[in-house]
Amino acid sequence: MKTLIKNGTIINANESKKANILIQDDKIISITTDEPSADIVIDANGKLVMPGLIDIHVHFRDPGFEYKDDIITGSQTAVAGGVTACCPMANTNPVNDNATITRDMIEKAKKRGLIDLMPIGAITKGMKGGGITEMGEMSEAGCVAFSDDGLPVSSSDVMRAALEYSAFHGSFIINHSQDCSLCRNGHMNEGLMSMKLGIKGMPREQEEIMISRDMLLAKLTGGHIHIAHVSSAWSLKLIETAKKEGINITCEVCPHHFTFDESELENYDTNYKMSPPLRTKADVEAMRDGLKNGVIDIICTDHAPHHNDEKQREFDKAPFGILGLQTLIPLTLNLVRDGVISLNKMVELTSLNPAKLLKLNDRGVIAEGYLADITIVDPDFEYLYDEKLNKSKSQNSPLLGKKLKGAAIKTIKSGRLVYDFPNVVA
Amino acid sequence: MAYSKKDLISTKDLTTEDIYQILNLAKDYKNLNLQNEKKSPLLKGVTVVNSFFENSTRTRTSFEIAAKRLSSDAINFTASNSSTNKGETLIDTIKNIESMQTDIFIMRHSSSGAAQFVASRTPSCVINAGDGCNEHPTQALLDLFTIHEKFGSFNNLTVSIIGDIAHSRVARSNIYAMQTLGIKVKLFGPPQMMQYTKVFGCEICKDMDEAVSGSDAIIMLRIQLERSDDETPFPSIREYCRYFGLSKTRMQKAKENVIILHPGPINRGVELNSDVADDPRISTILSQVENGVAVRMAILDIVYKNLKGL
Numbered sequence: 042m043k044t045l046i047k048n049g050t051i052i053n054a055n056e057s058k059k060a061n062i063l064i065q066d067d068k069i070i071s072i073t074t075d076e077p078s079a080d081i082v083i084d085a086n087g088k089l090v091m092p093g094l095i096d097i098h099v100h101f102r103d104p105g106f107e108y109k110d111d112i113i114t115g116s117q118t119a120v121a122g123g124v125t126a127c128c129p130m131a132n133t134n135p136v137n138d139n140a141t142i143t144r145d146m147i148e149k150a151k152k153r154g155l156i157d158l159m160p161i162g163a164i165t166k167g168m169k170g171g172g173i174t175e176m177g178e179m180s181e182a183g184c185v186a187f188s189d190d191g192l193p194v195s196s197s198d199v200m201r202a203a204l205e206y207s208a209f210h211g212s213f214i215i216n217h218s219q220d221c222s223l224c225r226n227g228h229m230n231e232g233l234m235s236m237k238l239g240i241k242g243m244p245r246e247q248e249e250i251m252i253s254r255d256m257l258l259a260k261l262t263g264g265h266i267h268i269a270h271v272s273s274a275w276s277l278k279l280i281e282t283a284k285k286e287g288i289n290i291t292c293e294v295c296p297h298h299f300t301f302d303e304s305e306l307e308n309y310d311t312n313y314k315m316s317p318p319l320r321t322k323a324d325v326e327a328m329r330d331g332l333k334n335g336v337i338d339i340i341c342t343d344h345a346p347h348h349n350d351e352k353q354r355e356f357d358k359a360p361f362g363i364l365g366l367q368t369l370i371p372l373t374l375n376l377v378r379d380g381v382i383s384l385n386k387m388v389e390l391t392s393l394n395p396a397k398l399l400k401l402n403d404r405g406v407i408a409e410g411y412l413a414d415i416t417i418v419d420p421d422f423e424y425l426y427d428e429k430l431n432k433s434k435s436q437n438s439p440l441l442g443k444k445l446k447g448a449a450i451k452t453i454k455s456g457r458l459v460y461d462f463p464n465v466v467a
Numbered sequence: 468m469a470y471s472k473k474d475l476i477s478t479k480d481l482t483t484e485d486i487y488q489i490l491n492l493a494k495d496y497k498n499l500n501l502q503n504e505k506k507s508p509l510l511k512g513v514t515v516v517n518s519f520f521e522n523s524t525r526t527r528t529s530f531e532i533a534a535k536r537l538s539s540d541a542i543n544f545t546a547s548n549s550s551t552n553k554g555e556t557l558i559d560t561i562k563n564i565e566s567m568q569t570d571i572f573i574m575r576h577s578s579s580g581a582a583q584f585v586a587s588r589t590p591s592c593v594i595n596a597g598d599g600c601n602e603h604p605t606q607a608l609l610d611l612f613t614i615h616e617k618f619g620s621f622n623n624l625t626v627s628i629i630g631d632i633a634h635s636r637v638a639r640s641n642i643y644a645m646q647t648l649g650i651k652v653k654l655f656g657p658p659q660m661m662q663y664t665k666v667f668g669c670e671i672c673k674d675m676d677e678a679v680s681g682s683d684a685i686i687m688l689r690i691q692l693e694r695s696d697d698e699t700p701f702p703s704i705r706e707y708c709r710y711f712g713l714s715k716t717r718m719q720k721a722k723e724n725v726i727i728l729h730p731g732p733i734n735r736g737v738e739l740n741s742d743v744a745d746d747p748r749i750s751t752i753l754s755q756v757e758n759g760v761a762v763r764m765a766i767l768d769i770v771y772k773n774l775k776g777l
């Protein structure tokens with residue numbers, strides 16, 4: 042079976058070029074200006090053809106909380122957002138803290154075959170912060186990294202052991218950077234806005250303190266620490282310093298943290314309640330600078346579905362989290378439109394760098410011999426992001442019902458068309 | 468222009484005219500409350516639900532009396548016997564009660580924003596009787612009524628608010644309303660209860676002497692221990708009293724005709740010494756309670772007429 046994507050503009054991290062892509066089975070076999078014959082021809086004239094996006098930070102709630110989303114609906118949401126590989130976090134029920142659960146998750150995704158599911162295993166058994174998990178077996182089963190995300194690893198000694206042991210197995214640690222002794226039962230960023238609203242805040246220093254600790258432990262152990270969902274300007278200063286010192290550290294940012302600030306909470310809309318919380322305009326600017334100057338390695342979504350009944354309630358009783366997969370492309374394209382990053386940098390942040398981090402040598406680039414994971418993007422397409430488009434079981438996005446610009450109009454996974462934007466002809 | 472909303476959620480929503488409208492009406496109701504027959508037929512046939520999801524004695528009683536003096540059918544329910552304790556959501560509880568053809572919700576809740584949350588989801592009137600650390604607009608209005616009663620005007624007044632500003636809904640509602648009226652507001656309290664209070668744009672005092680001196684009215688706040696869980700507690704009551712409490716000795720720095728207000732309940736010997744709290748020349752605490760009924764009658768009057776387009 043051969044597929045030809047013709048007339049599109051290929052965007053790689055290091056180049057942009059108008060060329061045709063010939064796919065055979067699951068591989069790209071030719072990048073050409075010719076028009077070879079194929080079984081399926083997709084005309085991508087006027088569209089951007091990017092390597093499939095890789096989201097290293099999602100919550101699919103499966104097993105245990107399938108009423109919010111499951112691996113199948115999570116996969117459907119991913120491809121509707123142009124994402125062809127996802128790393129679901131371990132805070133399921135039961136926690137993904139052993140190889141059996143890891144294998145089950147991967148198997149379930151494989152049966153549907155929309156995306157590659159690469160689970161993040163828990164750092165500690167039951168995510169209880171104590172003994173570390175069997176990282177060796179879990180890596181063999183398919184875990185690509187380890188995190189207790191949703192919760193930090195508070196014990197420095199446990200984190201030291203995790204960094205040492207994961208490095209031995211060629212893996213790395215992702216920490217939810219939060220010094221819980223500073224949480225103070227907070228529900229938003231601590232500052233002028235939280236004082237105004239009478240909502241308890243969490244100071245940004247709780248994130249910065251934990252990042253400081255983790256970078257020092259990475260220095261001690263030589264292990265690789267990846268900082269999840271950075272949200273404060275000072276966090277980036279710390280990470281930049283650590284990188285200059287040669288510490289094995291990388292980091293990610295979510296679209297909501299480079300798009301929204303805490304002023305969105307003025308009306309107590311729980312769809313803006315997330316952890317880490319939305320911070321100030323200055324922090325948002327710092328995130329954009331961090332993307333521009335290369336301190337931030339990756340854009341991920343922290344896609345965190347929650348049922349309407351849980352979100353539509355008093356602000357302090359609602360859970361943290363926001364949908365992200367289907368708004369990743371439009372919000373990241375806003376950075377391109379604002380001149381913060383180029384389209385090539387967008388590909389680097391959403392596909393190439395995640396592939397490198399996960400040591401996936403066959404993707405992140407549109408090139409001959411690479412896996413045919415491809416996202417065709419219309420950057421100028423304006424549409425209503427509504428319940429019909431939303432593929433998640435949950436609706437907790439402040440952007441739902443809003444007009445967005447830019448979308449994945451076709452998503453190809455391993456050479457197979459897995460998503461076609463309704464009523465759009467590419 | 469008179470206040471035209473169906474709800475009263477925040478003093479931020481009130482103009483100077485709105486505040487005077489409420490206070491003038493409250494004056495009439497205070498006169499009514501001094502009659503032998505303390506009754507107006509205004510809300511006859513109207514069902515007022517005192518929905519208190521958080522403990523309260525004086526505010527709940529004050530609203531109940533206000534509603535009954537306007538001839539409404541006032542019912543109470545409290546968190547301890549409400550369905551929310553059985554797991555029902557707040558909005559389901561409200562919707563269920565509303566199905567019994569009720570008209571006005573007076574709502575107290577421990578969550579900031581809860582009154583607004585309900586108001587945007589019900590056609591009934593919602594009066595915020597205190598939502599978390601956010602606001603307590605009727606308390607602010609009764610404070611203003613009490614201050615106006617004493618001074619006859621709000622012109623050139625300075626008011627100090629002292630104590631646990633961070634956790635105080637009374638402080639927020641007072642600050643917003645007083646700033647609308649052009650009253651100068653000074654704030655003072657322990658540093659851990661003053662963080663980020665510069666957002667309010669008030670003068671921040673460095674000690675009690677500065678807070679007390681030059682003010683026409685002093686609002687003393689209670690330490691909100693119930694809202695400061697997970698935070699490192701204040702070292703001791705003794706220390707609080709010494710640096711942040713108001714006593715007769717501290718009052719030497721105050722203006723001669725100053726008045727002291729407190730939203731209650733008082734922690735005697737903590738934020739307020741009995742020698743101040745019980746001095747009828749300066750303490751207006753019981754007047755506040757009395758005025759609270761009249762102010763709440765005025766608010767019930769206005770929001771109900773707005774709801775019905777009267």
